[in-house]
Amino acid sequence: MITDELSAVPGVSSTSEQDYAAKGYHCLHEASPGSLPALAAIFRQRGFHLEHLTCLDMRADDDCMCLVYQFNRQDVPERHVIHSRLAPGEAGTSISEQFIGADWYEREVFDMFGVGFDGHPNLLRLLTDDDYIGHPLLKDFVDADPQRDVFAVDAKKDGVANEAANE
């Protein structure tokens, strides 16, 4: 377990061991969004990989968005879940430098929840169209125009997005 090393990182406010048999993971950490690159660097060095990254829309109860990171060891299972709470409108910090696989997960969170990531090289929508309005996995999401013609888009704008993507 690398719990001691992780809890020494500034910004990690709490660390608790979990019941693996019931929960499916070993450790839960609460960390500030800014501490994630430092945490990711430790995970990278100690032979972990990013299993997934997602977000929870907790604005109704706790007035925050909660990013969820999950790391697991490459050789034997040792699963760490990190909750990182953001005030509404606040951006997370990208860890795509440490784990390039986070690139797509962060784009997905941006697409689905509207949460930005500072330092992300290419924060475009991933699953919906470039000109899609709204963020579907927000709890208060209402589709602005369900009958929208997806092909009637501004081709010029799409070209700009593509060029940005290629750089």
Place this chain on the structure above:
Amino acid sequence: MSSVPGPAMELVRDDEDRETYYLNMGPQHPSTHGVLRLRLHMEGERILSVFPVIGYGHRAHEKMAENRDYLMFLPNTSRIDYLSGMIYNLGYCQAIEKIMGIEVPERTEYIRIIVGELNRISSHLLWLGTYLLDLGGITPFLYCFDDRERILDILDSISGSRLTYCYGRFGGVTMDVDDAFLESTAAFCSYFHERLDEYEDLVTDNVIFRQRTEGVGPFSADLVQRFGLSGPCLRATGTRRDVRKDEPYGIYDRLDFEVPVGKTTNGDCFDRHTVRMAEMVQSLHLIEQAVRDIPDGPVMAAKVPKKIKPPAGDYYFAVESARGHFGMYIYSDGTDTPFRIKLRTPSFAHVSAMTEALVGTMLSDTISILGSIDIVIPEIDR
């Protein structure tokens, strides 16, 4: 996802006055196995950079999960990855059973092994056939689909569907299997052992096939870690990771099977092929044990709560699908509707790794590498 496909090809003169161009491979190209679009920046036949465009098959499964209760989400699970639908369907049941502490009857556990492993073989067969088709060999495709059809018939006889099974229930399976099912499964196993030998002769030892795969698309340990690859792509690099062994679910810990790995630490396309071929042998071995030892008894747990209300908190449960590590991150707020279900699918990580793995290769190798990782697009887009 970009909605306008743009021209199929456009020429760009770059800073060094090289004539490079962008080529759109997909979203309708047969070798992208569904609606995946790769925007390739190329110089001649060589790939300079890759920008995969996904989302054409996005059906909002995760949003759907938040609008219905846990049981109503069950039919969705086999639509996520339609080639190993049984594994996903049973995996979701096992996740809920674990969270709710539901004890599953012994007979059900054996049935789940049989149908799950049959499904894994059928998925690998489809991969083998279409991979060879990508590389220009049509004959193996017909062989594989013939054999796959036999599995689909067997699974159809108990679940009523050929592809999008909804056979699992929380606490068991929908209906018991009869002796005819067990006999036809055993007959398939003995038949398929011989067929696998034929495949080895036909495909694995084929000199053209080996030239198209050996040394093509090696994945380094570093790439595997940074992108979080799993399944046969990971095992081809020599890492012995399999959820069935590491975090056993069902009765996998009581059955005897091995986890095949690639021969080198730089798993290439050929290693991924040999790993999947060896996995089919292990799956057959698992099925034979389960058919031999299956006990009599009920197939549904006696006590299953009518309303599934997991205690508030987050849970993670993973199964080994045909493509790799499929995980469900379930966040419950204590009500009978999931607050959030995040579906961690293996192909998502595999396709994102293509942005790095394809750079510097030739276009024809791109087809080979893309085929060798065995992607299912609906699983990426969810």
